[in-house]
Amino acid sequence: MTVYQCPKCSLKKDVANLSIKIIDGKIVCPETLCKCGKEMENIEGDSGMPNIIRNESSIGKGILKRMKRK
Ligand SMILES: [Zn+2]
Numbered sequence: 861m862t863v864y865q866c867p868k869c870s871l872k873k874d875v876a877n878l879s880i881k882i883i884d885g886k887i888v889c890p891e892t893l894c895k896c897g898k899e900m901e902n903i904e905g906d907s908g909m910p911n912i913i914r915n916e917s918s919i920g921k922g923i924l925k926r927m928k929r930k
Contacts, residue, residue, distance in 0.1 A: 864892050864900035873900060 865872045875891045882888070892900045 862902060863904035865903045866894035866896065866898050866900045868898040869894065869896055871895070871900075872903075 862875050862878075863872060864875055871894055873891075873894075878889045878891050880887055880889055892902075894900050
């Protein structure tokens, strides 16, 4: 569980799973956007990195290993 808080209106939100969207070349997590439109900040939790990025990097490492073997 990761807790996010809006710096503007101090609204807190527990985010269990982050989804990532790329809008205009920027990484956006819709779950961390506050109702006021401000992006919430990670205030609690083991990592600020969304799981999906960790998964992608481990897939990337696997591809690199396979490329080195050839
Ligand atoms: Zn807010």
